[in-house]
Amino acid sequence: MTIKEMLKVELRDLVLLGIIVAMKIILSRFTVGTTIVHVSLGFIGSVMLGYLFGPVWGSIGGGISDLVSSALFGNQGGFFLGFTLSAMIGPFIYGLVFYQKPVKVWRIILATLLVTFVVNIGLNTLWVHLLYGMDFRVVLIQRIPKEAITPWLEMIISYFVLNAISRVRIKR
Amino acid sequence: MSKILIGRYVAGDSIVYRMDPRGKLLATILFILFVFLANNPISYLIVTIFSLAAVAATKLKPKIFWDGVKPLIWLILFTSFLQLFFTVGGTVYWRWTIFALSSYGFTNAIFIFIRFTVIILISTVMTVTTKPLEIADAIEWLLKPLKLIRIPVDKIALVMSIALRFVPTLFDETFKIMNAQRSRGADFNNGGLVTRAKAITPLLVPLFINSLETAIDLSTAMESRGYRGDKGRTKFRVLKWSNVDFINLFYFVLLLGLLLVFRTH
Numbered sequence: 001m002t003i004k005e006m007l008k009v010e011l012r013d014l015v016l017l018g019i020i021v022a023m024k025i026i027l028s029r030f031t032v033g034t035t036i037v038h039v040s041l042g043f044i045g046s047v048m049l050g051y052l053f054g055p056v057w058g059s060i061g062g063g064i065s066d067l068v069s070s071a072l073f074g075n076q077g078g079f080f081l082g083f084t085l086s087a088m089i090g091p092f093i094y095g096l097v098f099y100q101k102p103v104k105v106w107r108i109i110l111a112t113l114l115v116t117f118v119v120n121i122g123l124n125t126l127w128v129h130l131l132y133g134m135d136f137r138v139v140l141i142q143r144i145p146k147e148a149i150t151p152w153l154e155m156i157i158s159y160f161v162l163n164a165i166s167r168v169r170i171k172r
Numbered sequence: 173m174s175k176i177l178i179g180r181y182v183a184g185d186s187i188v189y190r191m192d193p194r195g196k197l198l199a200t201i202l203f204i205l206f207v208f209l210a211n212n213p214i215s216y217l218i219v220t221i222f223s224l225a226a227v228a229a230t231k232l233k234p235k236i237f238w239d240g241v242k243p244l245i246w247l248i249l250f251t252s253f254l255q256l257f258f259t260v261g262g263t264v265y266w267r268w269t270i271f272a273l274s275s276y277g278f279t280n281a282i283f284i285f286i287r288f289t290v291i292i293l294i295s296t297v298m299t300v301t302t303k304p305l306e307i308a309d310a311i312e313w314l315l316k317p318l319k320l321i322r323i324p325v326d327k328i329a330l331v332m333s334i335a336l337r338f339v340p341t342l343f344d345e346t347f348k349i350m351n352a353q354r355s356r357g358a359d360f361n362n363g364g365l366v367t368r369a370k371a372i373t374p375l376l377v378p379l380f381i382n383s384l385e386t387a388i389d390l391s392t393a394m395e396s397r398g399y400r401g402d403k404g405r406t407k408f409r410v411l412k413w414s415n416v417d418f419i420n421l422f423y424f425v426l427l428l429g430l431l432l433v434f435r436t437h
Contacts, residue, residue, distance in 0.1 A: 011394060011401075014327060016387035018334025022342050023383060025335065032360075032368050044376065060328060068335045071307035074180050074240070074299035078291035079200050131204070132287050138254045142247075157369040164373045168380055 009057065020048055021061050025069045032157070039150050039157075043090070046115075047158050048165065050094025058091035058099070082127035086119050093118065103162045108155050116151045180299045186231040187416055188297065193306035194313050195417040199424055200298040204291055206424075206431055213279070215435045216286050222427050223290045226297050240296035241289060248288045256281040308336050309411055326402030338386070342379070349378045 009017075024045020031038040045065065049058040066087035070079060097111035125139045188196070203223070210219045227237055241248075259277040266273040299307070312329040319325050350360065353374045360371050 009327070010391075011399065012387055012391040014331060015334055015391045015394070016383065018331040019338050019342070019383040019387055021331060021335040022338035023379060025339050026342050026346055032372065041372070044372070048380075061331065064328060064332050064335060067311050068308065068332055068339070070299070071304045071311065071336065072180075072339060075295055078204050078295040079197075079298065080204055081201070130208070131291065132251070132284055133208075134251060134255055134284055135258045138251065138258050141254065142251065153365060153369065156366055157372060160370055160373050161376055164377045165380060168377060168384070 013053070013057075017049075017053055017057060017061050020045065020052065021065045021068065024049065024061075024065045025072065028065075028069065029073075032153075039153050041157075043115075043154050044157065044161055046087075046090040047094050047098070047111075047161060049091035050096075050111075051098040051162060051165065053091075053095065054099040055092045055095030058095040059088040062091035063088040078131065080127060080131050082123070082130065086123045086127065089123065090115050090119050098162070103159075103166055105159065108158050108162065112151050112155045112158060116147055116154075120147050120150075180296075181303050182232060182236055182300050184230065184232055184301065186229060186301075187419070188226070188230045188301045190414065190416045191301075191420050192411055192413050192417045193302050193310035194411055195413070195420045196298055196302055197307065197310040197314060199420055200294055202424055203294045203427070206427055207287055207290060209428075209431045209435050210283075210287075212434070212436045215431050216283055218427070218430050218434060219290055220286055222423070223293050226423075227293055230297055230301055232300065236300055237293055237296050240300075241292050244288070244292060248285060251288070252281040252285040255284050304336060305409075306411075308332055309409060313411065324402075330402060334390075342383070345382055346375070346379060349375055 024042060027045045028040050028042025030041045032041060046058075046062060049061040049065075052058075053061060063084050066084045069075075075083065093114050094111050097107050097114070101107065121140075121143060125136065125143055128134060128139045129136050207219055210216045227234075256277045257271045257273065259272075259274065259280040263275045264272055265275075302310075312325070312332065315323075315325050315328060350358075354360070358371060358374055360368070360375070362368075363371070
């Protein structure tokens, strides 16, 4: 498939993309977990974007979700295009792994680990380092404890969510 | 209505409110980039003065800005504190393996504290004085150059306005579904991790089915109203530049000039 074909969409899918983006924004306002560990549900939005729309439109949707949520709620920690890029790469990776493929445990583990390493640990650390001029090690020390726990929780949730959503798609 | 407040816009009337959202958004992005230039006490002082001036120009109560900083204050302090121990240089007062307290560490920690606060303040000025819809229009305008590399900006703009419009609706929908499931015994806040992860499906699936139905309905409605793609359409909401925006521009040229002069090269 060429890029041009990938960018072609029907109005219905475009509207659905808008609504899923809205859903991602809402989900990122919710957290799940105990008092010690809690995970924002925004990643479910990324998983859905990647699974339903593929890497190209999924990443566009991810970028839009970051822009719209900054317009609505303001960006904690400032407007910075690096974080928009991070928001795009998450659904991109999920799209590469999940789009038009059967839901498998290894795919979920692979995608979640990739997103954790590339986006959460890699890029976001880089943005914080650039934006606030902090030492790289300092940013990592803050991040590592959380990123050591959340991926496993995200995998479990992704598994249930993807199974549920694929059932909805089959029904149609 | 939903419990969580949507939009941080606070009504007011000052020069900042009369500025074009495009100018404000550009100014915010540029300001954050300009902060990168600051690298010595004088340049950090200049950045602080400029951001405080922007805050003062909004004529809003300080509490609104404090609310912007508050959720992050511990992170900011903790980060500055960590930075204190990781920077070595100048006079060293105390040292233990990789940790050290030095004069460079102190200035560095203060710089990072200022950087954090200033970036949050400026972003707060932006979101508090501009309506979400205006920010979205400004983002759409800023994305326009991407047309040159054949990115479907009009489609992106459509998706953006649909998302913006449906956030409040879906918010209410989410709470309704949660309450409906709760009334039949669903528990979203108890149990082990796997139980909690499972508890999300009875929330997500109805939400997703609703979204699918809304998308079908809305696209049918749009097509019956004559929507045939984004080309060859006019705009109802138009943004206009005014004299106030020149003040905004001048302010940022001045900031850039001062920073370039006073930073250590």
